[in-house]
Amino acid sequence: MIRLDSLKKTPLYDTHLKYGAKMIEFAGFSMPVQYESILKEHEAVRKNAGLFDVSHMGEIIIEGKDSEKFINYMVTNDITKISAYQAMYSPMCYSNGTTVDDLLVYKFSNEKYMLVVNASNIDKDYNWIIENKSGYNIDVKNISNEISELALQGPKSQEILEKMTEYNLDNMKYYHFDKINLDGVDCLISRSGYTGEDGFEIFLKNDYAQSMWEKVLAVGEEFGIKPAGLGARDTLRFEAGLPLYGNELSEDITPFEAGLGFFVKLEKDFIGRDALFKQKQEELKRKIVGFEMIDNGIPRHGYDVYAQGEKIGYVTTGYQSPSLKKNIGMALIKSQFAINGNEINIIIRNKPYKAFVTSKNFYKKNYKK
Amino acid sequence: MKILEGLYYSKNHEWVKVEGDKAYVGITDFAQHSLGDIVYAELPEIDTVLNAGDTLGTVESVKAASDVYCPISGKVVEVNQSVADDPSLLNSDPYENWMICIEMTDKGELEQLMSPGEYREFCN
Numbered sequence: 135m136i137r138l139d140s141l142k143k144t145p146l147y148d149t150h151l152k153y154g155a156k157m158i159e160f161a162g163f164s165m166p167v168q169y170e171s172i173l174k175e176h177e178a179v180r181k182n183a184g185l186f187d188v189s190h191m192g193e194i195i196i197e198g199k200d201s202e203k204f205i206n207y208m209v210t211n212d213i214t215k216i217s218a219y220q221a222m223y224s225p226m227c228y229s230n231g232t233t234v235d236d237l238l239v240y241k242f243s244n245e246k247y248m249l250v251v252n253a254s255n256i257d258k259d260y261n262w263i264i265e266n267k268s269g270y271n272i273d274v275k276n277i278s279n280e281i282s283e284l285a286l287q288g289p290k291s292q293e294i295l296e297k298m299t300e301y302n303l304d305n306m307k308y309y310h311f312d313k314i315n316l317d318g319v320d321c322l323i324s325r326s327g328y329t330g331e332d333g334f335e336i337f338l339k340n341d342y343a344q345s346m347w348e349k350v351l352a353v354g355e356e357f358g359i360k361p362a363g364l365g366a367r368d369t370l371r372f373e374a375g376l377p378l379y380g381n382e383l384s385e386d387i388t389p390f391e392a393g394l395g396f397f398v399k400l401e402k403d404f405i406g407r408d409a410l411f412k413q414k415q416e417e418l419k420r421k422i423v424g425f426e427m428i429d430n431g432i433p434r435h436g437y438d439v440y441a442q443g444e445k446i447g448y449v450t451t452g453y454q455s456p457s458l459k460k461n462i463g464m465a466l467i468k469s470q471f472a473i474n475g476n477e478i479n480i481i482i483r484n485k486p487y488k489a490f491v492t493s494k495n496f497y498k499k500n501y502k503k
Numbered sequence: 504m505k506i507l508e509g510l511y512y513s514k515n516h517e518w519v520k521v522e523g524d525k526a527y528v529g530i531t532d533f534a535q536h537s538l539g540d541i542v543y544a545e546l547p548e549i550d551t552v553l554n555a556g557d558t559l560g561t562v563e564s565v566k567a568a569s570d571v572y573c574p575i576s577g578k579v580v581e582v583n584q585s586v587a588d589d590p591s592l593l594n595s596d597p598y599e600n601w602m603i604c605i606e607m608t609d610k611g612e613l614e615q616l617m618s619p620g621e622y623r624e625f626c627n
Contacts (some may be wrong), residue, residue, distance in 0.1 A: 156539070172565040173540045237549065274511045365539070365566055430542050432563050453565065483568075 144189035145282050145343040153361050156366060161253035162440030164189040166363040175366035176456040179329050182358035183288035185350055186367055188335070189343065193281045194249040194263065198272035202244045208266065210389055210406065213247075213401040214240050221309045221324050224397055225389040226259070227406030231413055233383045233392075235259050240311060240324065251281075252379045266405065267275065282343035286350060287333030287370070289500065290357040295323075295334060295354045308332075308501045317349050328367065330374025330499040372451050373497035374466035375424065381435060381450040384420050388413060391466065392422050393494070420447060423472045424463045427480065429487040432467050433463035440480040449480060457497055464494050504626060505532040507598050511613055512622035513574035519569040519616060520596065526575055527601040528559065533626050536599045544590040546582040546602055553577065555612050559603055562593060575612045577605040 141164040150157065166187065168175060178184045196205060206213050210225035211356050216306035218241055225232045230440055235255040240248040251259045260276045267274060286294065292303050298317045303325075311324030319342045338346060351359060364437035367377065377383050388406075388467065389398050390413050400411050426434060433452030452463030463480070471478060472491060479486035504513070511519040514536035535541065541564035553559055554562040559573040581604035586592055592600040617625060 167566070168539060171540050173542075369565060431545075432568065434568060454563075456565065 136166040141188075144187055145340040146187045146189060146347055146463050147342050149347055150187065153298050155361075155363060158364070160364055161190055163253060165190060165361065166361075168363040168365045169361050172365035172369065173456050175360050175362035176369050176491050178358060179288040179331055179362060179366060179370055179458055182360075183290040183294055183333075183354055184360050184362035184366065185285060185330075185347065185354065186285040186287065186362050186364075187282075187291045187343075187347070188285050188331070188367075189340075190251060190253035191281075191283050192249075192251040192276065192278040194251060194256075194258065194260060195246070195275040195277055195335070196249065196263070196272055197246045197275070198270075200270040200272050201247055203263035204270040204272050205239060205249075206264065206265065206402060207246055207404050209237070209239065210398040210404055210410070210478070211239075212402055213241065216241050216268055218243050221311055222323040223309075223328060225392075226382065227389065227393055227404070227410065229405055229409060231388040231390075231409030233379070233387060233389060233450040234385070236377065236379055236394075238326065240322075240345070252304075254380060272467055279432070280338050280340060280473075282345060284325070284336045284338075284343070284350065285327055285329075285367075286335065286336065286354075287327045287329040288331050288359075290359070290383055291331075291333045292502075294350065294357055295357065319346060321346075325502065328499075329370035329374060329375070330497050331370075332500055332502045347448070355430060368451075369453055372453060372464070372497050373455050375493075375497075377422075377465075378451065382466075387422075387466065390414060390418060391420055396481055418469050420466055420468050421472050422450060422464055422466050422494065424462065424464055424492045424496060425478060425489045426492050427489045428477075428489060429489070430461070431482040431487040432461050433465075433479065433480045433487075433489070434481070439465045440479040440481060440486060441466050441467075441477070445501050446478070452480075455496060460496075462492075462496055463489075467491075504536065505598070506619050506626075507625050508619050510598070510619065511574070512556075512625075513572065513616055513621065513627065515572045515574070517571060517574050517584070519565055519574050519599070519613070521607075521610075521613065524607055524610070525580065525604055527604050528575075529601040530562065530571060530593060530597055531596050531622075533575035538562060538567075538569060539602050540565050541590045541593045543568075544586050544593065544602070545600050546584075547579050548558060548578055549582060551579045553579065554606065556618075562590065571602065573605065575605065575607055576609055577607040579603050580606050605616050
């Protein structure tokens with residue numbers, strides 16, 4: 135049993151308790167898994183808006199003459215394709231092609247970037263970056279402990295923020311960001327998120343996190359906003375087919391296996407490029423698929439997947455989808471079985487339950503273009 | 504947290520309501536609250552013989568599956584189909600919505616369970 139009081143806390147810890155959150159351990163942090171109900175928080179994000187504390191996420195600043203060249207060598211996507219004040223999603227790989235982390239690259243200029251990384255991987259990413267930086271003229275700073283992050287997600291997000299700033303958010307496209315004064319506080323705000331809905335991610339100094347949280351909830355009240363925990367964050371990202379590091383991606387899974395080939399640009403040089411090139415030439419041995427249950431059972435992370443009497447893989451994430459009311463999941467299975475419509479068995483409490491393979495984009499994303 | 508008088512309670516947060524040789528079994532308010540939104544309930548077949556401590560079924564919240572244990576031995580004579588059809592009933596009224604009815608083979612086992620007062624202390 136992990137002692138909750140030995141865990142790291144975000145600047146919003148006391149606020150979560152005040153709002154009646156149920157706290158759990160996540161990536162070494164004590165984090166709210168839910169306030170009132172995962173289902174209600176999930177629904178609020180799909181219909182109106184939800185506010186998440188994601189201050190556990192890491193921020194690493196890379197600055198200096200070689201920043202662009204260096205980051206482009208570290209990640210699989212091509213960051214030379216983005217302009218200043220644009221962000222880009224990318225996996226970062228080991229030389230064998232498996233995944234160190236998946237992250238967002240925020241570009242301020244050719245000489246300054248911010249990487250937003252998974253909480254569970256902050257130290258690992260930082261060390262990996264330091265290990266590989268020799269010969270590059272760059273400075274690397276891990277500012278994770280100084281920065282809070284709030285995610286405001288859902289179709290009403292823009293209307294809520296508009297009440298707190300003069301900035302014209304209509305001009306901010308998906309995966310763009312800017313320095314914005316929000317209710318008198320200097321923030322960095324991007325139009326991005328992890329729920330399949332329109333929304334914003336707000337970075338600000340720790341000192342302002344608590345008052346900003348209260349302010350956004352107060353302004354959002356008339357729009358039906360709810361504070362939302364990691365429970366809803368996971369059901370929301372899962373329905374939208376978005377990967378979670380530790381489930382769909384890991385030090386054992388390559389971006390191709392995870393279905394993230396779109397974010398791997400083999401025409402440039404980067405760590406893991408040769409291994410991934412080879413994997414693309416040969417056929418993939420296994421890959422992540424979506425599936426839907428035929429029999430009445432809920433699939434869960436780690437359950438075995440069988441077909442034709444043999445074990446073909448395991449469930450990476452599974453839920454009863456709150457939006458679709460179906461029992462669905464994602465699984466890493468042998469490629470020969472990864473055909474839409476193919477019947478597979480999920481082993482639930484030692485019994486096989488029938489399911490069929492389907493696309494993992496269960497819920498159509500509502501991003502603003 | 505609600506604890507009803509007149510029921511027996513187990514350490515796994517099940518309640519038992521005795522009517523003659525029969526006993527109704529469900530999960531407590533404490534259990535439903537710690538589970539969160541319950542979205543699935545699996546109940547045993549009628550005529551299943553259970554020993555005290557056996558798994559009688561499973562309830563699943565959005566996040567996780569949890570076994571429900573049978574606090575007393577006997578044969579399942581009734582299952583509450585409305586709970587299987589709408590598991591959220593276990594959240595809205597956990598004492599009204601029993602899961603199974605069992606014909607007890609040893610009423611003496613009830614002595615091993617907790618009184619409402621003991622259970623209240625156990626939960627604190």
